[in-house]
Structure formats: C-alpha cells, structure tokens
Amino acid sequence: MSTLAINGGNRTFAENFQLAPYPNTSAETARQLSELYLNSRAWSYYGEHELKFSQDFAAMQHAAHGVFMANGTVTLECALLALGIGPGDEVIVPAYTWMASASAILYTGATPVFVDCEEDSFCISPKAFEDAISGKTRAVMPVHLFGSMSDLERICTIADKHGIFVVEDAAHAHGGFWQGKGLGSFGQAGSFSFQQSKIMCSGEGGICLTSDQQLFDRMSQLKHIGNAQAAERRHDPVEKNLLCRNYRATEFQALILRGQLQNLAAETRQREQSADYLRERLQNVPGLKIQAKGRLATQQSYYIFALALQPERLKPGVDRDQVIAALQAEGVPEVFAGWAAPAYAHKLWNISADRYRVHSCEVAERLSQKQVVLFALMWLMASRPEQEQLCGAIEKVMWEYAQ
Ligand SMILES: *Cc1c(COP(=O)(O)O)cnc(C)c1O
Numbered sequence: 001m002s003t004l005a006i007n008g009g010n011r012t013f014a015e016n017f018q019l020a021p022y023p024n025t026s027a028e029t030a031r032q033l034s035e036l037y038l039n040s041r042a043w044s045y046y047g048e049h050e051l052k053f054s055q056d057f058a059a060m061q062h063a064a065h066g067v068f069m070a071n072g073t074v075t076l077e078c079a080l081l082a083l084g085i086g087p088g089d090e091v092i093v094p095a096y097t098w099m100a101s102a103s104a105i106l107y108t109g110a111t112p113v114f115v116d117c118e119e120d121s122f123c124i125s126p127k128a129f130e131d132a133i134s135g136k137t138r139a140v141m142p143v144h145l146f147g148s149m150s151d152l153e154r155i156c157t158i159a160d161k162h163g164i165f166v167v168e169d170a171a172h173a174h175g176g177f178w179q180g181k182g183l184g185s186f187g188q189a190g191s192f193s194f195q196q197s198k199i200m201c202s203g204e205g206g207i208c209l210t211s212d213q214q215l216f217d218r219m220s221q222l223k224h225i226g227n228a229q230a231a232e233r234r235h236d237p238v239e240k241n242l243l244c245r246n247y248r249a250t251e252f253q254a255l256i257l258r259g260q261l262q263n264l265a266a267e268t269r270q271r272e273q274s275a276d277y278l279r280e281r282l283q284n285v286p287g288l289k290i291q292a293k294g295r296l297a298t299q300q301s302y303y304i305f306a307l308a309l310q311p312e313r314l315k316p317g318v319d320r321d322q323v324i325a326a327l328q329a330e331g332v333p334e335v336f337a338g339w340a341a342p343a344y345a346h347k348l349w350n351i352s353a354d355r356y357r358v359h360s361c362e363v364a365e366r367l368s369q370k371q372v373v374l375f376a377l378m379w380l381m382a383s384r385p386e387q388e389q390l391c392g393a394i395e396k397v398m399w400e401y402a403q
Pocket residue numbers: 071072073074097098100101143169171172193194195204205206
C-alpha cells in the first residue's frame with residue numbers, strides 16, 4: 001500500500017491538475033448576445049428568447065407552461081403563493097436541502113415542517129412525509145437532491161390521498177425523467193434554478209413549470225407586477241389583493257439558456273454514464289456507499305456525484321474532514337462536504353424556532369453532518385482517465401482509513 005500524500009507520500013494527481021471548467025461556452029451564443037446588446041433594446045419582458053426558452057424547457061419536462069424568473073427561490077415562492085398558501089399553513093420539506101427550499105415557504109408566511117430523508121437516495125422519506133401531515137398541511141416540496149430523485153410515485157399517492165399539493169424543487173435535476181415523465185411535471189408546479197453552479201446556468205435565473213392554466217396565469221402575474229405572460233393579454237384583470245412582484249429575468253439569460261438547452265440531452269447522458277461508471281468502479285471500496293439512483297428513475301440528471309462514508313467502517317479518529325483533507329492532499333479538486341448540516345442548522349439560517357417545525361431528522365443530520373462527500377459536476381464531465389485517477393485516489397485513501 002502506498003503512503004498517503006497527506007502523510008508525505010506521492011500525490012495521485014500532478015501539482016497543476018485542473019478539471020475543465022463548466023459550463024462550456026459557445027462562440028455562437030457570444031455572437032447572439034452581442035447582437036442582442038448592440039441591435040436591440042428589448043432586453044427584458046416580452047422578448048422572443050424568454051418566450052421560446054420557457055416553452056421549450058416546459059415541453060422538454062412534459063409540462064404545458066413555464067414561467068421564467070429571476071432565480072430558483074422566487075419560483076418556489078410564486079408557486080406556493082399561486083396555490084394560495086400563506087400564514088397558518090404548513091408545507092413539508094426535507095431537512096437535507098439547500099435553505100432556499102425552506103426560505104421560499106417562510107416568504108409566503110407559511111410554516112416549513114422539516115422531515116427526514118431516505119438513507120439511500122438522500123431524498124425526502126415518503127413515510128416521514130406522511131407521518132408529518134397535520135390538519136394545516138397544504139403542500140409538500142420534494143427536492144431531487146444532487147440529481148437523485150425523490151420517490152414521486154409514493155409522494156404523489158400520499159399527497160393525493162390527503163388532498164395536499166406537490167411542488168417539486170428540481171433545482172438539481174434539469175433534464176431528469178421519472179418513469180419516462182419529466183421532473184417538474186408531477187405535482188401542481190415544479191421549479192428549477194439557473195444559478196451559477198447549477199446544471200444549466202445563466203448566472204441567475206429560474207423557471208416554474210405547471211400544466212394548470214389558472215396557476216400559470218397567477219404565477220405569470222405574480223412575477224410581472226400583475227401583467228399576464230402573453231403581451232396581448234398584458235392587462236388582464238388581476239385578482240383582488242394578489243400582491244404581485246417584479247421577479248423578472250432578462251433576455252440575455254434566456255438566450256444563454258437556449259444555447260445550453262441544445263446540448264443538455266447529450267450532456268445528461270454523459271453525466272449519467274459517468275456516474276454509472278464511478279458507482280461500478282467504487283462499489284467494493286470499503287467505508288463508503290454511493291448515493292442511490294432514484295427508485296424508478298428513467299434518466300437521472302446528475303448534478304453532483306455524492307457518496308456517504310460509513311462511520312462504523314472508519315478507523316478510530318478518522319472522520320469526514322480527515323477523508324476530505326486526504327483526498328485534497330492527493331490533488332483531488334472539487335471535493336467538499338456540501339452543506340454540512342440540515343437546512344435548519346445551517347450557519348445562515350437565522351430563523352427563530354417558533355417559525356418552523358422539525359420532525360425527527362436523524363438520517364438527514366447524520367448524512368449531512370458526518371457522512372456525505374460530494375464531487376462537483378465537473379467530475380461527471382471529466383474524461384474516463386481522469387475519473388479513473390479519481391477512483392485511484394479514493395481507493396488509496398479509503399484502504400488506509402477504513403477497517
Ligand atoms: C440552488 C437551489 C435553489 C434556489 O436557487 P437560486 O436560483 O439560487 O435561488 C433551491 N433549491 C435547491 C435545492 C437549490 O440547490
């Protein structure tokens with residue numbers, strides 16, 4: 001066995017090793033951006049790129065409509081507001097998620113109710129969801145974490161039984177399909193983010209999908225100070241006291257995303273094949289378990305490659321920080337612990353405890369605080385030899401640290 005780099009041995013990766021940056025940029029998009037800037041003053045609402053992108057993205061995910069917005073937090077907020085959710089209502093959300101899922105619930109005045117996740121997929125546990133339903137529950141927000149998939153079949157069945165809305169947070173899952181049907185089209189609404197670090201990105205941005213015409217009209221108005229999505233219906237009447245906002249995004253963002261949409265299907269397949277390869281290659285490495293594919297997932301749109309350390313298999317004194325430090329010493333870039341706590345324990349979560357509820361979240365706490373190690377999206381776009389080298393580094397570290 002070779003000595004770990006952290007203990008003075010040779011590094012697995014060369015000193016100057018870097019992964020190719022993501023996303024790819026294109027000269028054609030740059031040309032179009034320049035043209036839009038120089039020859040048009042139509043940089044925001046009612047532009048052709050926004051309309052076309054919204055339609056194409058919605059169609060790809062099998063939804064009838066899409067509303068393009070400033071980010072993937074206001075899309076969630078708009079969906080909840082359009083469903084009439086507000087003060088006195090409860091919305092169930094997994095504890096292991098980015099804070100935005102829960103913040104969007106708070107922005108409406110409703111109460112987030114945090115529930116546990118599944119040990120294998122890291123996504124919301126359908127049983128925990130059902131156990132947390134109260135007389136005040138109006139909606140559930142499954143989050144397709146890192147590109148795994150929530151168990152939509154069970155969640156939708158439970159939600160239907162109790163008359164609860166489903167709003168999917170698909171911020172990590174552009175181009176994902178569950179039993180042949182697009183993510184974001186299962187519940188009443190589904191939200192995606194185009195923030196800088198996501199699979200599709202335009203710096204900022206988000207889209208909310210729905211196949212319900214009334215919900216679509218409301219979300220459009222909520223986003224655009226009361227104006228309807230279609231220019232010719234701009235001044236349709238707005239419901240009394242529907243407090244509309246400005247959550248618009250720009251043509252520049254829509255144009256960038258239209259370019260990315262052309263490559264999404266091929267890149268999604270590439271990331272899925274990469275994840276399958278890594279899973280297979282690492283299956284017998286001691287002390288770790290790869291995040292499971294979503295049950296019944298047809299095409300998983302991997303955002304991050306995630307694995308869970310098995311603490312009982314680690315040598316005494318070895319913890320996640322040590323494993324990550326050892327991987328970094330081997331020269332592995334883009335490896336991190338992610339949000340190292342459930343949303344309600346995140347450093348930036350400053351909300352007093354009477355404004356949310358936490359059901360027992362033992363699995364989410366353990367996974368986020370001690371177990372999960374993430375490899376950024378660039379690893380899923382890397383070449384096979386690079387991925388093979390990554391596996392070598394992981395094996396080297398785990399054979400030393402596991403028992
Ligand atoms: C990124 C993200 C969001 C919100 O997206 P923004 O565009 O950054 O507002 C929502 N939910 C999850 C799970 C996310 O990772």
